[in-house]
Amino acid sequence: MLSPMLDFVFKALFGKEDNTSKKLLISLLNDIFVNAGExxxxxxxxLNPFNYRDFMNDKLSILDIKAKTEKEELINVEVQVKNDYNYRKRILYYWSKIYGETIKKSEDYSTLKKTISVNITDYNAIPESKKLHSSFKILEKDEYFPLTEDLQIHFVELPKxxxxxxxxxxxxELWAEFLKEAGKEGSEKKIKELMERSEIMKDAVENLGKISEDDRMREIAWAREKARLDEISRIKYAERKATEQGMEKGMEKGMEKGMEKGMEKGMKEGMEKGIEKGLLLGKKKIAQNLLKLGLSxxxxxxxxxxxxxxxxxLKREIEK
Known part of the structure; x- marks a missing residue:
């Protein structure tokens, strides 16, 4: 089976416009909400049901599930497999964008709807906590009452x-086990036990099996994984080349300065300054390449x- 932690597989599993996907998503969300006392x-x-066209044009796009509840509350669900060091700010930014979209030009602020962000990560996104599930609100610092119920952000961290x-x-816990183990080599026994453990797990495994048999899904899996690895390789190559070039230039300048001040003393001082300048040049070269690649x-x-x-x-120099 394909891994449900691949974003497009997750969306096909929980975000298709059919009764099975809706049943699975409602069950997953309710287990998260109940665990947080909601x-x-x-x-x-x-609001953005699964569609094959979503994956054809931009193989590096972030895929999420946007849904509206019977109370008109908005929910955004996303999976993340690699550590994004700006992930917390990005999640808050996404929340604010969705929240802002709940009000129309002719309406007042009272029409803003509760917006819930659910984030499932395959790494430790909240190192301050050992909990599998963390829930966040805006609370008064000392007395802990909420400023508003409109903001709610959940993290489910599978390694925990x-x-x-x-x-x-x-x-x-059952959902975390399913998301961790499904599609992993040698996990057949655990998957069988999950199916026997509850009816909803059986439905999730069977639906994932059908998705995994789809040739188009397997092609998309290969294409998106290749694009992701190519992007990582480009960044690593740019970092390595920039470091090498910076060190080389720094060493050359350091050697020249060292020779002018005397062989023994100059070599020592020149090497130290050259290495320092080389490291700085290297860092600047890395930054230039990353900016050219489109990083913020x-x-x-x-x-x-x-x-x-x-x-x-550096950005201004590039744009000249």
Missing amino acids: DRITSITY LKQKEIKELSGI PEKAAEAAELSIEEIME
């Missing part, structure tokens, strides 16, 4: 699932270990 939902309407017998798992100034600054002011200066 109300259950009874129905959903997809505690080792248990499948018969001991329940609710969100904030991400480029974080990756190259430079200040945002230095990054913006």
Whole structure:
């Protein structure tokens, strides 16, 4: 089977315009909400249902599921398999965009709808906590009452699932086990136990099996994975070449300066300054390449270990 943690497989599994997908998504969301002490939902309407065309044009696009509940509340569900160091801010930004879309020009602020962000990650996104499921709201600092119920952000971090017998798992733990193990080599026994554990797990596994037998889905899996690996390779290559070029230039300048001040003393000082300057040149070259590849100034600054002011200066040089 294909892994349900591949974003397009996840969307096909939980975001198709059919009763099975709706049943699975409602069950998953309710297990998350109940675990956080929130109300259950009874129905959903997809705002961006699964469509094969979503995957054809942009193989690196972020795919999520947007849905509306019977109370007109909006829910955005997304899976993330690699560590994005700006993930928290991105999630908050996405939440704000969706929240802002719930009001129309002729309406007042009272019409804004509760917006819920659900994020399932295959890495530790919230290192401050050991919990499988974390839930966030805007609360008063000392007395902990909410400013508004309109904001709700959930994280389910699969690596934090505690080792248990499948018969001991329940609710969100069962979903985490399914998302972790399905599609993994050698997981057949666990998948069989999950199917025997509950009817909803049986439905999830069977639906995933049907999706995995679709030749188009397998082609998309290969194409998106290849695009993702190619993008990683381009970034790594740019970083390596920039570092090599920066070190080489720095060493040359350091050697020249060292020779002018005397062989022994000059070599020592020149090498130190050359290496330092070389490292800086290398970082700037990395940042330039990352900016050319389309990374945001904030991400480029974080990756190259430079200040945002230095990054913006490099960006202006590139744009000249």
